[in-house]
Every structure is written in structure tokens, then in C-alpha cells.
Amino acid sequence: MDFGVIKEYLPLYEKAFLLTIKIGWIGILLSLVLGILVAFILFYRIPVLKLIAGAYIELFRNTPLLVQLFFLYFGLPKIGLSISAEWCGALGLGLLGGSYMAEGFRSGLEAIPVSQTESAYSLGMSKGQMFRKVILPQAFSLSIPAIVANVIFLLKETSVFSAISLMDLMFTAKDLIGLYYNTTECLFLLVLFYILMLLPVSIAGSVVEKKARYRMFGV
Amino acid sequence: MSEIVSVKNLCKRYDELTVLDNISFSVQKGEVVVIVGPSGCGKSTLLRCLNGLEEIQDGRIFLDGEKIETNRNKTNGLCERMGMVFQSYDLFPHKTILQNLTLAPIIVKKRKRKEVEEEALALLERVGLSSKKDSYPRQLSGGQKQRVAIVRALIMHPEVLLLDEITAALDPEMVREVLDVVLNLAREGRTMLIVTHEMQFARAVADRMLFLEGGKIVEEGEPEEFFEHPKTERLRQFLQTFTYIKE
Numbered sequence: 001m002d003f004g005v006i007k008e009y010l011p012l013y014e015k016a017f018l019l020t021i022k023i024g025w026i027g028i029l030l031s032l033v034l035g036i037l038v039a040f041i042l043f044y045r046i047p048v049l050k051l052i053a054g055a056y057i058e059l060f061r062n063t064p065l066l067v068q069l070f071f072l073y074f075g076l077p078k079i080g081l082s083i084s085a086e087w088c089g090a091l092g093l094g095l096l097g098g099s100y101m102a103e104g105f106r107s108g109l110e111a112i113p114v115s116q117t118e119s120a121y122s123l124g125m126s127k128g129q130m131f132r133k134v135i136l137p138q139a140f141s142l143s144i145p146a147i148v149a150n151v152i153f154l155l156k157e158t159s160v161f162s163a164i165s166l167m168d169l170m171f172t173a174k175d176l177i178g179l180y181y182n183t184t185e186c187l188f189l190l191v192l193f194y195i196l197m198l199l200p201v202s203i204a205g206s207v208v209e210k211k212a213r214y215r216m217f218g219v
Numbered sequence: 220m221s222e223i224v225s226v227k228n229l230c231k232r233y234d235e236l237t238v239l240d241n242i243s244f245s246v247q248k249g250e251v252v253v254i255v256g257p258s259g260c261g262k263s264t265l266l267r268c269l270n271g272l273e274e275i276q277d278g279r280i281f282l283d284g285e286k287i288e289t290n291r292n293k294t295n296g297l298c299e300r301m302g303m304v305f306q307s308y309d310l311f312p313h314k315t316i317l318q319n320l321t322l323a324p325i326i327v328k329k330r331k332r333k334e335v336e337e338e339a340l341a342l343l344e345r346v347g348l349s350s351k352k353d354s355y356p357r358q359l360s361g362g363q364k365q366r367v368a369i370v371r372a373l374i375m376h377p378e379v380l381l382l383d384e385i386t387a388a389l390d391p392e393m394v395r396e397v398l399d400v401v402l403n404l405a406r407e408g409r410t411m412l413i414v415t416h417e418m419q420f421a422r423a424v425a426d427r428m429l430f431l432e433g434g435k436i437v438e439e440g441e442p443e444e445f446f447e448h449p450k451t452e453r454l455r456q457f458l459q460t461f462t463y464i465k466e
Contacts, residue, residue: 119309119368122270123323123375124299133322137313216312218357 005185009176016172017193023089023166024158024197028151030094035101039139040131042102043109053102060099066160068092073164089161089168097154104146108139141212148205155198169193223248223410224269224301224379229278231264231434238264240434242278246379249408253421253442256431257457262414265431266381269412271298283378299327302372303381306388308364310356310371316343317352320371328375335374342370346400362393366400373404380404382413386420398424418461422446430454 041053060068069092073085083091112135120130140147162171173190177183224246231239238261246252254262267273269280271287280287282300310319320339324330343349346366348359356364365385372380382401386394398420405411405424415421421428421442428445430438430453438445438454449455 113307113309115305115307115309116311118272119303119305119311121272122298122301122303123371124327125323126327129326133326134311138311141313215355216357218355 001184001188002182005180005182006189009182009185009189012172012176013169013189013193016167016169017197019086019166020158020161020168021197023086023161023168024093024155026090027093027158028097028154030090031097031101031150031154032147034094034098035105036136038098038102039105039109042106057099057102060095061103064160065092065096065157066163068096069160069164085164085166088164089158089166093154093157096157097150100150100153101147104143104150105139107146108141108143109135111142112138138216141216144205144209144212148201148209151205152198152201155201156194159194169197221248222246223283224412225281226269227279227281229265229268229280230276231261231268231273232276238434239268239275242434242436244429244436244439246410246412249410250426251405251409251411251413251424252427252429253413253415253425254429254431255415255418255421255457256437260431261434262431263383266303266383266412266414269298269379270301270303270381272303299375300377301379301381302375302377303383304365304368304372304385306384308356308361308368308388310364310367312356315353315355316348316359316367319356319367320374323371324374339370339374342374343367346370360393361389362396365389365393365397369397369400369404378410380409380411382411382415384414384416386415386417394420418446418458430457432457 038053038056041049069088072083072088072092076083116134116138117130120134125133158168159170161168162174165171167175169190173186176186222245226245227243229239229242230237242265244252254265256262264273268275269287287298310316311322314322317336317339320342321332321335324335324338325332340349340352343352346369348363348366348370351359351363351367356367359367369380369382369385385401386397389397394417398417401411401413401420402424411424413421413424425442428440428442429436430445430451432453438449438451440450445454446458449458
């Protein structure tokens, strides 16, 4: 392995790393908002919306991200909607993630006894107050393991962004290999940067998970 | 004494099953009414109807002369004037004891945090739990949790307190500490409607007893009369199930 090459490529990888993180986290943020919304609709069986929510989940959970990205990147301009590759990536990740997050949140919501809702009502809380102050924080704590798993999964899924010409980590590695044949160095850097991106999330995830579980269940 | 709760021709049905069948009764201010009856007789459902947790099919419920809207979607704030304590405590597990108490007064009644916290601490002191203010519900025993649940209802300043089998989930040695709190509340002249299986306690705390069976009030009366000289055969049988005689 040629460390000179590695040093030379490092800035390129750094740039790709930052782009991947930026788009990845915007997508994850979107997926969280979407996931909570869809889980809420499904859990409270809101008429009409629940059908749309169900169809959404099945559509995005059962198609690969690559196909979704192609659809957004090449398909939308055909109907006059043109968005940048960055936003395509974030939106695609958000839509895919939303379908996974929704199921994660829903399992959290369903694990909370009805009596929690009732005691909130009997204290005079409105539906909104009950949901925000009593149900959501508990559902969130219970869903943390699922959310952390989804976040890690989504960050890894960013590796298909190169297909819509986003200069992410995967794109950079493939590009450099194609140009200079420094396969070993390029792949080494690729692995290194993915681990750099995911290991902190994984560790922080377990810490948050433990804390939340301890607060509620004491173990 | 003036009438505070008035129930008129209350009917509650689940499809074909009639749980409450044309129930009428009233509670005076400061009165403690204890409802007993075999399981499935509708006593818990009755309390839940009063608290707006169940939709009713027929009849009316009045609090201090105002009709209670029992449909959750158009609640008119009257249900909140009745505090309810449940069998399973139902404290909020993600909040500390103090937060459990202050949450509703702050967000529902828009009271100032400082003032609510002072009141919460004073109430905790009264039930002997001020040292637990920063604990989480899981760190408390069942009896302690139930005492906190009572305080959580009290801090909303309810005009009527509804207690739904509050000792049913407790170990026997913890029943006492909870019932003592209720006895004290009765002495202070709180209006309470209590569903319980603790007959000794019922007798000690009640101003008036109601015996419910099959969704109907079968018998009612002063505790002395009620326990010593039941008028109906059904109540006599029911009371007998609580006494053990070695043959």
C-alpha cells in the first residue's frame, strides 16, 4: 500500500465524506418526520389517510433505493419537476427511510398501554397534549433500537447515490480506481471513511438506547 | 348539603351487551359513596362514564348542575373537574414523580411552574413521599405509586374524586398505606366515588353504599344498615362471599 497515494487522495475523500454526511442526515431527518407522521396516521386509523399511508409504506419498502432514485432523478423531469441530484438523494433516502421509521414508531406506539392515554385524558389533556407529552416521548424511547438500526442502514444506503452522479464516497472511490488503478488504496480509504461515518452513530446509538431504557425500565 | 353529581337514566351498551342499565343516582357535596358488586357488574364502567372515558348510549350526567359532554371530541372541560385514580396507577414512566404531578397543571391549567412545584411538594409531604420527588415511577413500590397517582389527581383540584379499585393491584401490606390516604381525604370532606373490593375499608369510609349488579343498582343504604341488615337476598349472598367460616 502506497501511503503517498493515500495522502494525496485524502482531501477528495474528505469532500465526498462531507457531502455524503450532509445528504445522508438531511434524508434521515426527513425520514424521521415522515415516519412519525405516517405512524401517527396508522396508529390512530385516520380514515382515507391510513390507506395512503399503507400504500406509501408498501411502495417504498418493497422497491430498491436505486430504483426510487432513478424515478426521482430521471422520471420527475419528464413531468416538469426538476430537482438537483443532492435533493433527489435526500428525498429518496427520506422516503425510503420514512417507510421503515413508520413501522419502527408504530411498534413503539402500540407498546404503550391504553391506560396511559386514559390517565392523560382524565387529567384534562387535549388529544394533542396527550400525544406530545405522554405518548410520543414513550414511543420514541421504545423505538430507539429500531431507529438506530434504521439510521445506520440509511447511511449505508447512501452508497447508491453515485448512480445519480452525486460525488459521494462510493463515486469517488470508483472514479479514482477507474482513473489510476490504485485499487487497494482507494478501497482502504472507502472502508475507513464508511467506518468513520458509522461507528460514532453506532456507539452514540447504544448509549442513548441504554439511557432511555434505564430511565423507563431500570435495566 | 347540595348535590354535586347527578346521574340520570345512564345507559351504556357494547353492541348487544348492556353494561349499565338505566342507572340514576346522585352524590352530595362532601359525601363519600362506595360502589360494590361482583366483577363485571359495571361499577368500573360507571366511573369511566363519569370521567368521559366511555361514550354513553343514553342518559345524562350533571356536575354541579351542568351537563357533562361525554363525547371525547367535544368535551367541555367538565370531566376534568373530576379526578380519577386507576387500578394500575398509570403514572407516566418517562417522567419523575415531581414531573408527573406538575405536567397537567402546567399544560392544562397554564399555572406557573414554581407555584405548582410548591404545591406538589406539599402534597407529597402529606402522603409521606417527598423524598421520592426526583425518582422515576419504576423505582417506587405499588403502594407508593398509587399514593402519587392520588396526589396527581388532587393537584388538579377536582370537585369529585373517582377511585377505581385503587388497591386491587397491590400487595396486601401496601393496601393500608393507600387506604389511609383515602380515609384522610374523606375526613377533610372530599367528595368521592369509590369502587372497591375492600369491604372493611368501604364500611369505614362510606357515607352511603351502592350495590351494583347486572348494570343496575340493586340496593343502596347507609353502611351500617347495608352490611348488617341487607334488604335483598342478592346483596346478602354477595356479602357472604367475603366471610370465611370454618365448618
